[in-house]
Amino acid sequence: MNVAILGVGTVGSEVANILIENKKLISARSGVKIVPLIGVVRNLNKQRNCKIPLSDDLNSVIDRNDIDVFVELMGGVEQPYRIINRILKKQKAVVTANKALLAYHRYSLQSLAGNTPFGFEASVAGGIPIIKALREGLSANKILKITGIMNGTSNYILTNMAQNGENFDIVLKKAQDLGYAEADPAFDIGGFDAAHKLLILASIAYGVHGNPEDILIEGIENITQEDIYFAKEFEFVIKLLTIAKRIDDENVELRVHPALVPQDKMLANVGGVMNAVSVYGDCVGETLFYGPGAGGKATASAVISDLIDIARGTKSPMLGYKMQNEIHQMKLLPACEIMTKYYLRLKVEDKKGVLAKITNIMSENNISIDSFLQKPKAKEESDVTLFFTTHTSFEKDIQNVIEILNTQSYLKQKVAMIRIEE
Amino acid sequence: MNVAILGVGTVGSEVANILIENKKLISARSGVKIVPLIGVVRNLNKQRNCKIPLSDDLNSVIDRNDIDVFVELMGGVEQPYRIINRILKKQKAVVTANKALLAYHRYSLQSLAGNTPFGFEASVAGGIPIIKALREGLSANKILKITGIMNGTSNYILTNMAQNGENFDIVLKKAQDLGYAEADPAFDIGGFDAAHKLLILASIAYGVHGNPEDILIEGIENITQEDIYFAKEFEFVIKLLTIAKRIDDENVELRVHPALVPQDKMLANVGGVMNAVSVYGDCVGETLFYGPGAGGKATASAVISDLIDIARGTKSPMLGYKMQNEIHQMKLLPACEIMTKYYLRLKVEDKKGVLAKITNIMSENNISIDSFLQKPKAKEESDVTLFFTTHTSFEKDIQNVIEILNTQSYLKQKVAMIRIEE
Numbered sequence: 001m002n003v004a005i006l007g008v009g010t011v012g013s014e015v016a017n018i019l020i021e022n023k024k025l026i027s028a029r030s031g032v033k034i035v036p037l038i039g040v041v042r043n044l045n046k047q048r049n050c051k052i053p054l055s056d057d058l059n060s061v062i063d064r065n066d067i068d069v070f071v072e073l074m075g076g077v078e079q080p081y082r083i084i085n086r087i088l089k090k091q092k093a094v095v096t097a098n099k100a101l102l103a104y105h106r107y108s109l110q111s112l113a114g115n116t117p118f119g120f121e122a123s124v125a126g127g128i129p130i131i132k133a134l135r136e137g138l139s140a141n142k143i144l145k146i147t148g149i150m151n152g153t154s155n156y157i158l159t160n161m162a163q164n165g166e167n168f169d170i171v172l173k174k175a176q177d178l179g180y181a182e183a184d185p186a187f188d189i190g191g192f193d194a195a196h197k198l199l200i201l202a203s204i205a206y207g208v209h210g211n212p213e214d215i216l217i218e219g220i221e222n223i224t225q226e227d228i229y230f231a232k233e234f235e236f237v238i239k240l241l242t243i244a245k246r247i248d249d250e251n252v253e254l255r256v257h258p259a260l261v262p263q264d265k266m267l268a269n270v271g272g273v274m275n276a277v278s279v280y281g282d283c284v285g286e287t288l289f290y291g292p293g294a295g296g297k298a299t300a301s302a303v304i305s306d307l308i309d310i311a312r313g314t315k316s317p318m319l320g321y322k323m324q325n326e327i328h329q330m331k332l333l334p335a336c337e338i339m340t341k342y343y344l345r346l347k348v349e350d351k352k353g354v355l356a357k358i359t360n361i362m363s364e365n366n367i368s369i370d371s372f373l374q375k376p377k378a379k380e381e382s383d384v385t386l387f388f389t390t391h392t393s394f395e396k397d398i399q400n401v402i403e404i405l406n407t408q409s410y411l412k413q414k415v416a417m418i419r420i421e422e
Numbered sequence: 423m424n425v426a427i428l429g430v431g432t433v434g435s436e437v438a439n440i441l442i443e444n445k446k447l448i449s450a451r452s453g454v455k456i457v458p459l460i461g462v463v464r465n466l467n468k469q470r471n472c473k474i475p476l477s478d479d480l481n482s483v484i485d486r487n488d489i490d491v492f493v494e495l496m497g498g499v500e501q502p503y504r505i506i507n508r509i510l511k512k513q514k515a516v517v518t519a520n521k522a523l524l525a526y527h528r529y530s531l532q533s534l535a536g537n538t539p540f541g542f543e544a545s546v547a548g549g550i551p552i553i554k555a556l557r558e559g560l561s562a563n564k565i566l567k568i569t570g571i572m573n574g575t576s577n578y579i580l581t582n583m584a585q586n587g588e589n590f591d592i593v594l595k596k597a598q599d600l601g602y603a604e605a606d607p608a609f610d611i612g613g614f615d616a617a618h619k620l621l622i623l624a625s626i627a628y629g630v631h632g633n634p635e636d637i638l639i640e641g642i643e644n645i646t647q648e649d650i651y652f653a654k655e656f657e658f659v660i661k662l663l664t665i666a667k668r669i670d671d672e673n674v675e676l677r678v679h680p681a682l683v684p685q686d687k688m689l690a691n692v693g694g695v696m697n698a699v700s701v702y703g704d705c706v707g708e709t710l711f712y713g714p715g716a717g718g719k720a721t722a723s724a725v726i727s728d729l730i731d732i733a734r735g736t737k738s739p740m741l742g743y744k745m746q747n748e749i750h751q752m753k754l755l756p757a758c759e760i761m762t763k764y765y766l767r768l769k770v771e772d773k774k775g776v777l778a779k780i781t782n783i784m785s786e787n788n789i790s791i792d793s794f795l796q797k798p799k800a801k802e803e804s805d806v807t808l809f810f811t812t813h814t815s816f817e818k819d820i821q822n823v824i825e826i827l828n829t830q831s832y833l834k835q836k837v838a839m840i841r842i843e844e
Contacts, residue, residue: 140730
């Protein structure tokens with residue numbers, strides 16, 4: 001089975017190297033020899049740690065008849081979309097790690113691919129075989145909930161903030177110096193990268209359509225050491241979670257945001273740049289899949305598992321459903337209808353009656369308080385920080401209360417809110 | 423696709439029920455209708471929570487021509503082996519959850535099955551799709567190490583001993599009352615159940631042969647609250663681990679025993695009856711798979727995932743290698759050649775010079791001490807408990823030292839030893 005690698009960067013060069021180094025093992029497991037025949041690059045003069053022939057002529061490689069599978073690792077959205085279209089029309093198999101492409105075009109690629117193999121295990125959570133787990137390993141189950149830590153950059157920052165007491169900006173700088181965060185980190189810390197992955201998993205589990213613009217996405221930029229102080233006091237850990245939740249036969253809730261997770265949950269122990277995905281199924285109960293979410297070799301491991309599946313002739317449906325018409329098409333629940341518990345942090349004037357006013361506003365607007373903490377203040381401070389957690393409430397009610405609180409004269413800062421996931 | 427369920431107990435009845443309840447979903451995912459046509463039971467008069475037709479005539483069900491897949495859930499070793507032989511000779515597919523059967527007969531069943539599907543995802547770690555992960559999800563990797571918590575009974579007992587300070591016998595009784603332990607618990611707490619599962623995983627990862635009798639198996643019967651005291655002091659947790667470790671291209675080490683695991687490892691957080699398997703691959707690094715290791719519905723989830731794979735025509739090789747001759751057959755490392763770190767607990771007379779004598783015996787026999795703790799003793803006690811951990815040592819050296827120490831007159835109890843896994 002001859003393979004062309006389109007894009008020979010960190011991941012692409014590892015795909016070629018592993019196919020060569022683990023050749024015997026891979027051919028024993030797949031039943032055929034998988035040969036990385038050629039790589040396509042933009043710049044032939046750039047030094048690469050990779051021993052396969054390279055070309056900068058993408059079009060002529062795509063037109064070659066001796067290639068059985070094309071591995072797309074170029075990045076971007078529209079260019080790879082056009083290229084994969086061309087390849088699939090020739091009924092040649094495709095493997096990609098491109099989550100942004102799939103976040104937008106997965107359904108049209110599915111219908112174009114038809115019975116032509118199209119693998120994308122590497123697009124979600126790097127080396128963790130979570131797509132295979134959802135599509136095959138847990139295929140007997142109605143998936144009730146998927147809760148993931150799927151952005152290594154954010155998890156590294158939150159883990160360090162909690163362990164070393166450093167502020168967000170300091171830790172972000174450290175992550176950038178270590179190569180764990182991009183120069184422009186917005187895509188990772190803003191939750192968008194995780195949202196792309198969530199949409200892919202949700203398509204497999206629920207067949208639900210939707211683009212990143214359609215779902216609730218919040219990043220970790222506003223998490224402070226005060227939030228971490230509260231989390232520790234109340235035995236929580238703060239994590240950037242991706243959540244897909246089946247509400248009923250009709251509706252699925254998708255969201256990405258920082259959340260307070262109880263310390264004794266397996267997810268709470270996922271530290272540093274590692275990823276994990278917890279999946280609840282109606283038969284199996286809770287399962288969890290943990291591993292490296294990025295890195296050349298770990299991602300290449302997933303790309304090659306797709307190649308081996310193709311060599312073996314594996315034919316599980318791309319997005320989990322072969323007979324779409326038999327499944328009720330599930331809908332995205334509007335964000336305002338989400339129900340969960342909330343944590344609120346308020347910085348207010350230290351004045352008599354303020355607490356009563358705040359709790360009145362809450363109770364008048366359908367928010368009921370579950371716990372309350374007032375942080376001991378330093379002598380010189382005139383403000384005081386109040387922490388609340390609520391019972392399960394509607395997102396629209398909490399947003400309404402926050403809006404009202406933000407207009408009160410005794411408020412010294414906008415209300416900070418984090419959702420609680422138990 | 424018509425299915426016969428041989429053995430309609432806790433798991434078998436759930437297989438039938440889920441195939442009926444999740445019918446739409448399962449047929450959408452597999453592309454065919456999977457119908458539980460008939461169940462075979464010993465006693466037709468027994469009340470069962472299951473709505474499929476039942477028969478007590480095993481032979482005539484096996485001879486039916488309208489059955490496509492036989493699900494073996496009868497238990498035992500030799501009887502199901504004979505029955506599965508008959509079924510495979512007719513080239514009918516088989517799915518089983520029977521780990522004891524596979525611990526002894528997996529290679530002969532593999533050669534008998536040939537290209538006939540033979541699924542056994544449910545035989546290891548219940549609902550966790552770990553066989554699929556090893557065989558397909560991580561198929562690009564040389565597997566360097568597999569470390570599992572794969573016996574729920576033992577994990578429940580160890581978790582409770584650590585959390586509640588109760589002794590082994592008390593917690594075992596509690597586990598039996600709750601149905602987490604059998605009336606005769608030896609198979610679970612002695613490590614034999616975990617060893618069966620380990621042999622199955624090792625066959626997939628390494629193609630290594632061997633029966634339970636060939637590997638090191640120790641149970642948790644001798645763990646005391648003193649061991650747990652030490653573990654807490656030194657930030658360890660005690661777990662019953664199953665370990666498969668690639669030593670080099672030739673040798674694999676397999677062992678089951680209680681072990682001290684650092685508290686900050688993901689495996690250390692696997693509590694109660696839950697299972698988890700950590701897999702290190704040369705490309706992917708560390709991954710971990712967590713979930714329920716037993717229970718009717720969770721195990722049925724794995725059985726049905728095999729049925730769906732068969733319906734989809736999935737053809738990954740039964741034990742991981744299609745072209746056996748291309749892979750160097752790996753060998754089992756003799757137990758005496760195992761190298762790891764050790765913890766020793768010694769109860770000795772509180773007399774001058776005893777510690778020096780003990781450390782002399784160790785150093786003269788190639789055991790070098792890494793840490794030492796003497797537990798403060800109550801006034802009325804004349805004995806004192808000493809705890810040691812060693813640097814990495816050979817199993818044969820530690821066994822030799824233990825033998826020597828056990829003959830010393832100042833020793834008040836046989837030496838307790840637990841291996842350390844970092």
